[in-house]
Amino acid sequence: MYLGRVVGRLWATIKNENLTGQRFLVVQPVTPELQDRGRPLVCTDATGAGAGELIYWVRAREASYALLPGEVPTDSTVVGIVDSVHVKRS
Amino acid sequence: MYLGRVVGRLWATIKNENLTGQRFLVVQPVTPELQDRGRPLVCTDATGAGAGELIYWVRAREASYALLPGEVPTDSTVVGIVDSVHVKRS
Amino acid sequence: MYLGRVVGRLWATIKNENLTGQRFLVVQPVTPELQDRGRPLVCTDATGAGAGELIYWVRAREASYALLPGEVPTDSTVVGIVDSVHVKRS
Amino acid sequence: MYLGRVVGRLWATIKNENLTGQRFLVVQPVTPELQDRGRPLVCTDATGAGAGELIYWVRAREASYALLPGEVPTDSTVVGIVDSVHVKRS
Amino acid sequence: MYLGRVVGRLWATIKNENLTGQRFLVVQPVTPELQDRGRPLVCTDATGAGAGELIYWVRAREASYALLPGEVPTDSTVVGIVDSVHVKRS
Numbered sequence: 001m002y003l004g005r006v007v008g009r010l011w012a013t014i015k016n017e018n019l020t021g022q023r024f025l026v027v028q029p030v031t032p033e034l035q036d037r038g039r040p041l042v043c044t045d046a047t048g049a050g051a052g053e054l055i056y057w058v059r060a061r062e063a064s065y066a067l068l069p070g071e072v073p074t075d076s077t078v079v080g081i082v083d084s085v086h087v088k089r090s
Numbered sequence: 091m092y093l094g095r096v097v098g099r100l101w102a103t104i105k106n107e108n109l110t111g112q113r114f115l116v117v118q119p120v121t122p123e124l125q126d127r128g129r130p131l132v133c134t135d136a137t138g139a140g141a142g143e144l145i146y147w148v149r150a151r152e153a154s155y156a157l158l159p160g161e162v163p164t165d166s167t168v169v170g171i172v173d174s175v176h177v178k179r180s
Numbered sequence: 181m182y183l184g185r186v187v188g189r190l191w192a193t194i195k196n197e198n199l200t201g202q203r204f205l206v207v208q209p210v211t212p213e214l215q216d217r218g219r220p221l222v223c224t225d226a227t228g229a230g231a232g233e234l235i236y237w238v239r240a241r242e243a244s245y246a247l248l249p250g251e252v253p254t255d256s257t258v259v260g261i262v263d264s265v266h267v268k269r270s
Numbered sequence: 271m272y273l274g275r276v277v278g279r280l281w282a283t284i285k286n287e288n289l290t291g292q293r294f295l296v297v298q299p300v301t302p303e304l305q306d307r308g309r310p311l312v313c314t315d316a317t318g319a320g321a322g323e324l325i326y327w328v329r330a331r332e333a334s335y336a337l338l339p340g341e342v343p344t345d346s347t348v349v350g351i352v353d354s355v356h357v358k359r360s
Numbered sequence: 361m362y363l364g365r366v367v368g369r370l371w372a373t374i375k376n377e378n379l380t381g382q383r384f385l386v387v388q389p390v391t392p393e394l395q396d397r398g399r400p401l402v403c404t405d406a407t408g409a410g411a412g413e414l415i416y417w418v419r420a421r422e423a424s425y426a427l428l429p430g431e432v433p434t435d436s437t438v439v440g441i442v443d444s445v446h447v448k449r450s
Contacts, residue, residue: 001204001222001223001224001254001255002219002221002222003190007177008122008175008176008177008178009175009176010093010172010174010175010176011173011174012171012172012173013173014137014138014170014171015137015169015170015171016137016169016170019170026122026177028179029219031219032187032206037219038219039092039121039128040121040122041091041092041093042091042092042093044091046196047194047195047196051178056192056222058253058254059255073169074148075091076091077253079196079199079253080192080194081194081195082190082192083192083193084191085188085189085206086188086190087187087188088187088188088231097302097358098302098355098356098358099355099356100273100326100352100354100355100356101352101353101354101355102326102350102351102352102353103351103353104317104318104351105317105350105351106317106349106350109350114271114326116302116355116357118359129301129307129308131271132271132272132326134271163328163347163349164328165271165328165329166271181384181401181403181404181434182399182401182402183401212367217399226376226433227375228374236384236402238434238435259375259379259433260374260375260379261372261373262370262371262372263371263372263373265369265370265371265386266369267367267368267386268368269367269388277448277449278392278445278446278447279445280416280442280445280446281444282440282441282442283441283443284407284408284440284441285407285440286407286439286440289439289440296392296447298449309389309391309397309398310391310392311361311363312361312362312363313361321448343406343418343439344418345361345418
């Protein structure tokens with residue numbers, strides 16, 4: 001799973017029917033020290049996260065588990081909103 | 091899921107039979123700010139998107155969900171045409 | 181599978197219900213020579229590993245196998261604590 | 271799916287039994303403009319492609335779909351030989 | 361699938377029970393011209409390969425197919441020992 005920050009939303013009228021009703025968030029990956037890092041992506045959402053919130057998301061088939069039942073054609077879903085991260089590099 | 095722009099098409103007569111009837115689009119990944127970024131790829135299409143359109147696609151096994159029934163050997167499928175993207179980086 | 185070092189933990193109250201009860205570790209990937217390399221990530225834990233320990237984790241669907249039964253929406257899980265690594269490059 | 275060019279073959283006597291009878295091609299990824307890009311890989315083959323041919327391949331679990339029945343432990347399979355690619359970047 | 365060379369081994373007493381009895385190899389990815397390239401990783405082994413041998417491995421769910429029956433939480437498994445590679449770039 002990866003840390004990220006919600007930086008936007010996406011709207012799409014024409015889409016695969018199994019995506020109907022999903023919310024699409026634009027997510028910027030961040031490091032545990034909360035610096036931007038790497039390529040933003042579009043995630044479906046299983047949490048109700050809003051703009052600016054720190055979240056983590058899953059990739060690949062596991063992204064669908066959070067949106068059961070059904071076979072949702074997504075490969076990245078926000079599954080949690082972060083309360084805190086504690087990092088100590090020795 | 092990732093944002094991209096349709097930049098071309100691909101034709102192939104000799105192919106796996108489970109790919110028969112599929113449309114193949116050449117997609118250039120773009121950032122939420124719509125700048126080109128990263129390596130173009132070939133996607134099957136579940137939307138009817140045309141040249142120049144802004145789309146998003148899924149990777150891996152989820153790419154097949156959009157093309158059910160059957161086991162289509164694809165790992166990237168265009169699943170939506172983008173109406174608008176709103177991004178705000180604080 | 182990849183080698184890493186546990187460098188932190190993450191707490192999240194609001195999360196997908198299938199993640200309830202899971203422990204979240206922040207993992208820094210390392211080389212076989214134990215140098216930091218690449219992007220830290222958040223893993224579920226199947227071992228009880230603590231801060232500073234050298235571990236290895238799996239990605240993708242296999243990450244769920246370690247947390248059966250159930251369909252846990254994770255794509256990276258710590259599955260072992262490393263006793264020793266022997267590397268010889270000829 | 272990704273574009274590539276067949277640049278070689280690989281032979282292996284000792285291998286997992288589910289790979290018996292498969293053909294192994296060395297594939298160099300290329301861009302839609304047919305420039306080499308990225309790391310060569312070894313693919314199983316579902317097309318009969320030969321040296322120098324332009325092909326596209328799939329990754330991950332979908333690579334097995336092209337080689338059914340059976341559970342073939344491959345993560346990359348050549349699934350089509352390219353007739354032509356048309357790319358127009360506006 | 362990817363080419364690699366076995367450069368070491370890893371021992372782990374505390375690990376997920378489904379990994380019991382598996383052998384862990386440290387693998388350095390190489391190009392078809394046998395140059396080191398990219399990040400070493402830890403693979404389970406389905407071949408009995410030893411130090412210094414040229415092998416190829418699979419990623420993701422397919423890595424488990426080589427270790428059936430059972431659901432082994434691995435995402436990379438050595439599935440063949442290479443006899444020879446022939447590469448010709450035109």
